[in-house]
Amino acid sequence: MSNGHLPVVVVIGNGMVGHRFCEKLRVSGQFRIVVFGEEPRPAYDRVHLSEYFNGKSASDLALPMTGWFEEEEIVLHLGHKIREIDRQQKLVHSDRGVIQRYDYLVLATGSSPFVPDIPGVEMEGVFVYRTIEDLDRIKAYASRAKSGAVLGGGLLGLEAAKALLDLGISQPHVIEFAPRLMPRQIDSSGSHALESSLKKLGLQLHLNKTTQSIEGHGRVEALQFADESRIPIDMLVISAGIRPRDELARLAGLAVGTRGGIVVNERLQTSDKNIFAIGECALAQGIIYGLVAPGYEMADVVATNLLGGNKTFGGFDMSTKLKLIGVDVASFGDPFAAEPDCGTIVFEDRHKGIYKRVNVSADGKYLIGGILIGDAAAYNLLLQTVNNRLVLPPDPSALILGNRDGAGEGAGVMNLPDEALICSCEAVTKAAICSAVTDKDATTIDAMKKCTRAGTGCGGCIPLVKDLIAGTMKASGLYVRNVICEHFEHSRQELFDLIKLHDVHTYADALAHWGKGDGCEVCKPAVASILASLWNETIVKQATIQDSNDRYLANIQKGGSYSVVPRIPGGEITPEKLIVLGKVAKKYNLYTKITGGQRIDLFGAHVGDLPAIWEELIEAGFESGHAYGKALRTVKSCVGSTWCRFGLHDSVSFAIEIEERYRGIRAPHKLKGGVSGCIRECAEAQSKDFGIIATEKGWNLFVCGNGGSRPQHAQLLATDIDKDTCVKYLDRFLMFYIRTADPLTRTATWLNKMEGGMSYLKNVVVNDSLGMGAEWEEEMQSLVDSYKCEWKEVVDNPELRKRFSHFVNAPRKKDPELQFDNLRGQTKAREW
Amino acid sequence: MKWVAACRVEDVPGDGGACVLLDGEQIAIFYFSRRDEWYATENRCPHKQQMVLSRGMTGSAGAACEPKVACPFHKKTFSLRSGECLSGEDYRIRTYPVKVKNGRVYVGLLQ
Numbered sequence: 001m002s003n004g005h006l007p008v009v010v011v012i013g014n015g016m017v018g019h020r021f022c023e024k025l026r027v028s029g030q031f032r033i034v035v036f037g038e039e040p041r042p043a044y045d046r047v048h049l050s051e052y053f054n055g056k057s058a059s060d061l062a063l064p065m066t067g068w069f070e071e072e073e074i075v076l077h078l079g080h081k082i083r084e085i086d087r088q089q090k091l092v093h094s095d096r097g098v099i100q101r102y103d104y105l106v107l108a109t110g111s112s113p114f115v116p117d118i119p120g121v122e123m124e125g126v127f128v129y130r131t132i133e134d135l136d137r138i139k140a141y142a143s144r145a146k147s148g149a150v151l152g153g154g155l156l157g158l159e160a161a162k163a164l165l166d167l168g169i170s171q172p173h174v175i176e177f178a179p180r181l182m183p184r185q186i187d188s189s190g191s192h193a194l195e196s197s198l199k200k201l202g203l204q205l206h207l208n209k210t211t212q213s214i215e216g217h218g219r220v221e222a223l224q225f226a227d228e229s230r231i232p233i234d235m236l237v238i239s240a241g242i243r244p245r246d247e248l249a250r251l252a253g254l255a256v257g258t259r260g261g262i263v264v265n266e267r268l269q270t271s272d273k274n275i276f277a278i279g280e281c282a283l284a285q286g287i288i289y290g291l292v293a294p295g296y297e298m299a300d301v302v303a304t305n306l307l308g309g310n311k312t313f314g315g316f317d318m319s320t321k322l323k324l325i326g327v328d329v330a331s332f333g334d335p336f337a338a339e340p341d342c343g344t345i346v347f348e349d350r351h352k353g354i355y356k357r358v359n360v361s362a363d364g365k366y367l368i369g370g371i372l373i374g375d376a377a378a379y380n381l382l383l384q385t386v387n388n389r390l391v392l393p394p395d396p397s398a399l400i401l402g403n404r405d406g407a408g409e410g411a412g413v414m415n416l417p418d419e420a421l422i423c424s425c426e427a428v429t430k431a432a433i434c435s436a437v438t439d440k441d442a443t444t445i446d447a448m449k450k451c452t453r454a455g456t457g458c459g460g461c462i463p464l465v466k467d468l469i470a471g472t473m474k475a476s477g478l479y480v481r482n483v484i485c486e487h488f489e490h491s492r493q494e495l496f497d498l499i500k501l502h503d504v505h506t507y508a509d510a511l512a513h514w515g516k517g518d519g520c521e522v523c524k525p526a527v528a529s530i531l532a533s534l535w536n537e538t539i540v541k542q543a544t545i546q547d548s549n550d551r552y553l554a555n556i557q558k559g560g561s562y563s564v565v566p567r568i569p570g571g572e573i574t575p576e577k578l579i580v581l582g583k584v585a586k587k588y589n590l591y592t593k594i595t596g597g598q599r600i601d602l603f604g605a606h607v608g609d610l611p612a613i614w615e616e617l618i619e620a621g622f623e624s625g626h627a628y629g630k631a632l633r634t635v636k637s638c639v640g641s642t643w644c645r646f647g648l649h650d651s652v653s654f655a656i657e658i659e660e661r662y663r664g665i666r667a668p669h670k671l672k673g674g675v676s677g678c679i680r681e682c683a684e685a686q687s688k689d690f691g692i693i694a695t696e697k698g699w700n701l702f703v704c705g706n707g708g709s710r711p712q713h714a715q716l717l718a719t720d721i722d723k724d725t726c727v728k729y730l731d732r733f734l735m736f737y738i739r740t741a742d743p744l745t746r747t748a749t750w751l752n753k754m755e756g757g758m759s760y761l762k763n764v765v766v767n768d769s770l771g772m773g774a775e776w777e778e779e780m781q782s783l784v785d786s787y788k789c790e791w792k793e794v795v796d797n798p799e800l801r802k803r804f805s806h807f808v809n810a811p812r813k814k815d816p817e818l819q820f821d822n823l824r825g826q827t828k829a830r831e832w
Numbered sequence: 833m834k835w836v837a838a839c840r841v842e843d844v845p846g847d848g849g850a851c852v853l854l855d856g857e858q859i860a861i862f863y864f865s866r867r868d869e870w871y872a873t874e875n876r877c878p879h880k881q882q883m884v885l886s887r888g889m890t891g892s893a894g895a896a897c898e899p900k901v902a903c904p905f906h907k908k909t910f911s912l913r914s915g916e917c918l919s920g921e922d923y924r925i926r927t928y929p930v931k932v933k934n935g936r937v938y939v940g941l942l943q
Contacts, residue, residue, distance in 0.1 A: 486893075486894070487891075487892075508847075508865075508866070517891070517892040517893075517897050518847070518864060518866065518867070518890065518891050518892035518897060518899065519847075519891045519892070520889070520891030520892065520893070520900070520902070520909075521888070521889040521891060521902035521907055521909070523891075524889050524891065525889075543845060543848065544845050544846070544847050544848030544889070544890070545847070545889070547889070548887065548888075548889075548904030548905070549904075551887065551904075552887070556884070556887070556904055556905065558882075559882065560882050560883055560884045560887075803845070806851060806883075807851055807852055807853045807858075808839045808843040808844070808850040808851065808852055809838060809839045809843070809852040809853060809854075810852075810853050813853065815858075815883055817858075817883050818883075832880040832881060832882065
């Protein structure tokens with residue numbers, strides 16, 4: 001080995017902290033590193049262990065990449081337990097016969113689960129929760145178990161309870177000796193809030209319970225408590241705390257604490273100056289640090305000092321934030337500080353299971369610590385406020401009640417001092433992040449992770465890192481322009497204005513004026529949408545710049561077949577038209593389904609059949625439904641006052657009017673609307689881009705709602721307005737959106753990004769604060785007046801019809817690869 | 833290799849593609865009007881085995897203007913020169929030589 005002459009550092013333990021130490025030391029090339037790990041696999045992410053039960057594999061959790069040790073020339077002995085440390089000769093002996101000399105020895109032996117001395121712990125079906133092997137055993141056993149319990153209501157215990165839930169054990173029990181959950185991190189009111197959330201999720205919590213024995217015949221059958229109660233269970237996971245693994249150190253005669261832990265000084269040296277202890281096995285200032293961040297800090301201290309630096313470990317903030325079974329739990333600073341040393345502000349929402357407590361210094365100037373349950377969004381900022389002794393605003397209750405309109409939250413991070421620790425897992429300061437932005441051009445989260453490692457640990461600081469990146473870029477005038485793609489150095493909004501100003505009507509012209517290269521699948525449809533919004537010329541004229549669906553005026557589906565959706569305004573359809581849809585579907589062998597937007601979708605059409613299908617539909621009075629376009633889809637309606645005994649106004653007529661007004665208009669993304677005849681809201685209008693709800697006095701107009709993957713309720717724009725005003729506001733709102741939104745941005749996201757949010761939008765649309773109202777109404781009217789059904793144009797034009805074939809050299813032949821199966825008496829696309 | 837007549841020049845839309853059936857094979861032909869360049873590839877997108885590449889949007893990537901097509905299904909993009917997947921996956925599509933003579937497009941097929 002090439003590095004044979006170097007001093008040897010032996011690391012016992014290949015857990016998270018031991019591995020971190022290797023990473024810190026290896027870059028120097030000044031040492032030969034030899035690692036012994038007792039587990040059969042290299043270090044893995046124990047913090048996210050419970051994810052092993054919802055999909056992550058052991059290799060997903062692994063910390064080093066395959067081949068990392070070889071590359072770094074680190075010798076790794078896995079499955080080796082060290083039997084003995086010979087301090088005289090500076091040797092370690094493994095149980096598999098390896099003897100290794102060391103110059104420096106680092107003990108990173110971690111901890112083991114504490115198993116209390118309760119009769120019956122040796123029984124089958126009793127587990128601990130620490131390693132991947134433990135999890136495998138739990139998993140195997142859980143498949144035969146119906147009920148289960150976790151002994152211990154601390155952080156790890158609740159994680160284990162989640163694991164049981166994930167494994168299909170319904171309503172697992174959690175047994176805690178203390179009168180509250182997570183007694184080290186949160187107070188009893190916090191515990192109450194957490195309890196109510198966890199109970200809703202199906203946990204059965206038993207506090208103040210002393211377990212007397214584990215009952216069963218060879219395998220666990222029940223838990224017996226000191227209060228003579230008893231619960232039957234099939235399996236038990238013990239998570240009653242940790243015990244430092246100090247047995248090797250004891251054997252070697254190193255000093256250990258009375259309650260365990262290898263005694264170390266502020267340089268993490270044990271009583272032998274050549275032997276160090278880091279992580280959960282070390283007893284530093286009388287404390288065992290059972291979190292990964294302080295362990296990483298210890299690894300850094302030892303590595304730095306071995307490399308000739310001078311660093312000490314001066315204790316570590318035990319603040320923590322985590323998601324327990326989907327419930328945010330955080331505690332920071334001194335969570336338990338109490339009057340009279342400080343003033344405490346508490347906010348509680350029992351209905352939502354939210355509890356927030358902040359402890360403020362007696363003079364009201366500084367934040368000392370606090371607890372957040374149910375909503376920990378403010379954690380990072382609060383932690384920074386404690387750690388950097390930032391002076392509090394005059395009314396500190398805003399800290400937990402929050403700034404309702406959300407304005408100015410991002411600005412807060414820029415006020416942090418340079419030394420503020422942003423990523424505590426990786427010890428990255430604000431200054432390091434800001435300089436990575438300015439000096440190393442790390443302007444994305446991915447680049448930042450590579451550059452500083454910030455955000456690579458628990459990931460909790462990522463929102464803060466994002467704000468810092470954006471803030472730094474803004475401050476240094478570096479703000480990256482929001483451009484469409486590599487071919488256009490403009491935002492959609494800029495391009496919109498340019499195209500309008502220069503009266504450009506084709507993509508080729510736009511590319512020649514402001515673009516480079518040959519365009520791509522991003523800028524072509526974006527420009528196509530702008531051209532359509534501006535000039536409303538039929539999109540079939542420039543078919544090849546349209547997105548997949550727009551090119552064939554139909555939605556491409558599996559197999560390359562298309563679906564056909566005629567417009568059914570407001571969801572109202574005559575029996576005659578229903579019969580036509582049925583006949584057409586039968587003739588062309590199409591699968592039919594009612595859509596979410598109160599229309600009928602016909603699936604499985606061959607591209608070559610599309611013009612003929614539409615010819616028949618148009619003949620019967622149908623028109624394009626634009627289901628394929630970034631355009632208005634439907635305006636959903638409830639039946640309203642024409643039939644409904646609750647209806648206040650005729651919602652169907654209004655929905656039809658609105659749908660026919662905005663049909664065919666191209667926008668940055670699809671648009672959906674809804675009109676409800678009363679507050680019961682059967683049309684679900686508040687989940688739409690615009691929603692109109694009848695009131696006693698007129699209509700309420702809501703905008704910027706969204707279903708989809710991140711549902712968002714629409715917000716109230718105007719109340720009790722008449723129909724004309726409603727249409728006027730809608731015209732303005734839609735034109736404002738069409739002009740300014742980025743490509744493929746729904747109205748909800750557009751609003752979320754808008755500075756000033758809803759109050760700004762209201763000002764622009766209702767109060768006409770930009771003075772654009774009249775121009776937008778006029779533009780909208782000209783779009784409405786120039787509407788034509790695209791399909792009618794195709795059907796009437798033989799040249800355009802020719803484009804709808806699969807093979808240009810055999811136009812009548814259909815794609816032989818397009819195959820269908822049968823499902824419940826209809827066709828379905830063959831699985832791909 | 834043999835040259836097979838595929839279609840007429842006007843059968844392929846400018847800056848777009850069309851599919852032809854040649855010797856039982858589905859081949860996508862693309863025309864870049866600004867550059868006056870022709871390309872041909874297999875019509876099958878290797879990602880989900882769909883016969884749709886001819887319906888994809890064409891364009892170019894990078895300073896060297898590598899000609900490419902994006903599959904209409906999931907927007908995997910492929911170089912029309914090398915057939916390589918440009919969206920970072922291990923797919924590759926077959927490419928064919930193209931020539932144009934007297935208004936006809938010919939594709940070179942291996943015999």
